[in-house]
Amino acid sequence: MKAQYTAWWHIVVAIIIGGTFGVSVASLVERSAFSMLGAPWFVDVVLVCLGVVVLVLSWQVKQYVDGKRPYIDANRAVLTLVLAKALTLGASILVGWYAGQLLICIPHWEIEYFHEVGIQCAIAAVVCVLDIIAGYVGQHWCTLPPNKGPEHPQIKAQRKMMRSAVTEMQQREQKTI
Known part of the structure; x- marks a missing residue:
C-alpha cells in the first residue's frame, strides 16, 4: 500500500469551500437578528493542541525511520499519517470558514461587536494555518521506508x-x- 501526501490543490479547494460557507453564513447572519459565530478562545486552544499532538506523533515515526527508535507499530504510523492528513484538510476548511467571516466583519470594523468577532476569526485563521503546516510536516515525517x-x-x-x-x-x- 502506498500512501500519498495531500496535494496542495486539495488544501486550496478546502479553503475555498470553507470560505464560501463562511461568507454565506456570515452574510446571512449580518442581515438577520442572529449573532455571528466567531471563534471562542477554547477553539484556538484545541486547534493548537491538535497540531502539537500531530507533530509529536509524527516525530516519533520520523525517529523510527531515522533509526533512532528501535520499534514502532505500523498501524500507529499509518494512523498518525491519517491524522496528519485529516488535520491538514480540516484546518484548510476552517481557514476558509474564519477568513470568510472576517471578510464580512471588515466593512463594519468600527462597531465593537464586529471588531471582536473579526479579531477572534483572525486569530483562529492564523492558528488553522499553523495546523495546516503542522499536518503537512507530519505527513512528510510519517514516510516509512518500504518493507x-x-x-x-x-x-x-x-x-x-x-x-x-x-x-x-x-x-x-x-x-x-
Whole structure:
C-alpha cells in the first residue's frame, strides 16, 4: 500500500469551500437578528493542541525511520499519517470558514461587536494555518521506508533479474535441443 501526501490543490479547494460557507453564513447572519459565530478562545486552544499532538506523533515515526527508535507499530504510523492528513484538510476548511467571516466583519470594523468577532476569526485563521503546516510536516515525517515485501524496489529488481536469468537458460536449452 502506498500512501500519498495531500496535494496542495486539495488544501486550496478546502479553503475555498470553507470560505464560501463562511461568507454565506456570515452574510446571512449580518442581515438577520442572529449573532455571528466567531471563534471562542477554547477553539484556538484545541486547534493548537491538535497540531502539537500531530507533530509529536509524527516525530516519533520520523525517529523510527531515522533509526533512532528501535520499534514502532505500523498501524500507529499509518494512523498518525491519517491524522496528519485529516488535520491538514480540516484546518484548510476552517481557514476558509474564519477568513470568510472576517471578510464580512471588515466593512463594519468600527462597531465593537464586529471588531471582536473579526479579531477572534483572525486569530483562529492564523492558528488553522499553523495546523495546516503542522499536518503537512507530519505527513512528510510519517514516510516509512518500504518493507522488503513484493513492492520493495530491491525485491522487484531481484525478481526481474531472476526472470531474465530463467528466460536466458530456457533459450540456451532450446538451442541445444
